[in-house]
Amino acid sequence: MNISGTTRVLGIFGCPVSHTLSPLMHNTAIEALGLDMVYMPFEVKPDNLADAVNAIRALNIVGVNITIPHKKSIIPFLDEISNDAKLIGAVNTIVNRKGKLIGHNTDGGGYIKSLGSELGFNVKGKNVLILGAGGAARAIAAGIAKGGACRIVIANRTVERGMSLADGFRSLFRDVEIIATGIKEKSLMRYVPDADLIVNTTSAGMNDKGGVKVPLKAVSTNAVVSDIIYKPRITKFLRNADKLGIRTHSGLGMLVEQGALSFKLWTGYDMPKDIVYKKLARKR
Ligand code: ATR
Numbered sequence: 001m002n003i004s005g006t007t008r009v010l011g012i013f014g015c016p017v018s019h020t021l022s023p024l025m026h027n028t029a030i031e032a033l034g035l036d037m038v039y040m041p042f043e044v045k046p047d048n049l050a051d052a053v054n055a056i057r058a059l060n061i062v063g064v065n066i067t068i069p070h071k072k073s074i075i076p077f078l079d080e081i082s083n084d085a086k087l088i089g090a091v092n093t094i095v096n097r098k099g100k101l102i103g104h105n106t107d108g109g110g111y112i113k114s115l116g117s118e119l120g121f122n123v124k125g126k127n128v129l130i131l132g133a134g135g136a137a138r139a140i141a142a143g144i145a146k147g148g149a150c151r152i153v154i155a156n157r158t159v160e161r162g163m164s165l166a167d168g169f170r171s172l173f174r175d176v177e178i179i180a181t182g183i184k185e186k187s188l189m190r191y192v193p194d195a196d197l198i199v200n201t202t203s204a205g206m207n208d209k210g211g212v213k214v215p216l217k218a219v220s221t222n223a224v225v226s227d228i229i230y231k232p233r234i235t236k237f238l239r240n241a242d243k244l245g246i247r248t249h250s251g252l253g254m255l256v257e258q259g260a261l262s263f264k265l266w267t268g269y270d271m272p273k274d275i276v277y278k279k280l281a282r283k284r
Contacts, residue, residue, distance in 0.1 A: 001031060003038055009059065010266055011040040013052055013074075014067035018043075021230075021280055022065055025259045028279045029271045037062070037267070044070065053077040056096050063095045063266040065259075066103075071135060078103040087146075087172070088139045093262040104265060107136070108143025110258025111228070115197075117273075118253045121224055123147035127194050130154050131183060131212050132201035133162040136228055140201055141165065145173040152176055153191045155183045157202075185215055192218045199226040205235040212237055219246050230255050233281065252280060 012022045018041070026039035042064070044052040049070055056064060066074050071090035075081060078094065082104040085091045091103035115121040123144050130137050130144075133156035141152055152169070156162035162180035170178045181187045183202075192198065192215055205211035206229050214237065219225065225241035230251035238248045260271035 001027065001038065002036075004036070006036055008037045009040060009061045010037055010063055011042050011061060012065040012067060013042050013044040013049075013070055015043055015045055015069060017041040017067065019231075020067065021255065021283070022067075022259065024283060025256065025276050025280060026263060028276050029259075029263055029269075032272045032275050033267075033269055035267060035269070046070070046073065049073060050077055053094075053101065056094065056101060057099050061096060063093065063262070065093055065262060066091050075103060077101075084108065084142065087142045088135075090135055090139065092258065093265060095265050104262070105139060106258040106261035106265075107139035107254070108141075108146070110256075110261055111140050111254045112143040112147050113257040113261070114253030115224070115226070115249060117257070119224060119247060119249055121197065121249075123149045123197065125150050126196040127151045127191075128153070129188070129191050129195040129198045130201060131199065131214070132156055133158070133165045133180075134201065134203075137201040138165060140199060140228065141169055144197075145169055145176050145178075149176055151179070153179045153181060153195070155181050155188055155191070157183050183212065185213060189215055189218060193220060195220070195223055197224050197226060199228065200235070200237055201228050203229075205229055205237050206231060208232050208236065211235060216241050216244055216246065219244070221245075223247070224249055227251055228254055252277065256280065 023039050030037045079100045080102045085103045085105040088105045093104040095102045128149050154162040159182050166178045166180040224247045226249035227235045228251040263271040
């Protein structure tokens, strides 16, 4: 990588950021396309967030990704928020347009794109069961509702949290049936057999610890079981589904597709996704 006097800067703000694969992903794309850019990790403590946002303007940084714990708290510091970011209530990408900072969210769109590109799966008219009701579930639910799903069931350990997410989305997507339920087997059994897509958005199963308990034997033969966790690439949940011959979808695709949408917003270029995907898959 050649850094010169003309090199433009991209990056990611988070705390911690040491675990992130985004620098590898974007720098691989930058190198493959021969762009005069570099993508840097910036550990930004919550107390320094306002200063960090001002630094985007002061240093003329092209744009940044935003990750834990700043996705919501960054919103008041921005000049404009895209419709998707408003709907999700969180920002994962900032674009610097001549000092005007615009917040976007590419998580939901990236998820839908990866289902399409990897499996040819379209959510239109489908029944979807989402496990979890946190920030990631909100982004995925937004993508799925916008994609024209027929029914979305939000199953969460804390049922009230699922209800609040379902209530908010019901008023925005009147054509989609939106239901909240618990995550215990008895609650899931009501919805698993009819589900075309079951997606785990909870952190259970990350780093191969624990995992969600879904009655996989009741899953329909045409359904897809998906996990947005990408560490490990194939979670126990996906391994168990795969053993039963169910089609599976891992979190790496969503990571690359949300990154590709951000990359396009910053650079105007299509990310060379095959090269990036291979690099990330080899890394882990
Ligand atoms: P994120 O932004 O990654 O979605 P989050 O907002 O903290 O993170 O949400 C984490 C989600 O994982 C929640 O749905 C949480 O359930 P609760 O709302 O009941 O806390 C879910 N979760 C975390 N650990 C879990 C576990 N061991 N079993 C089931 N659900 C779990």
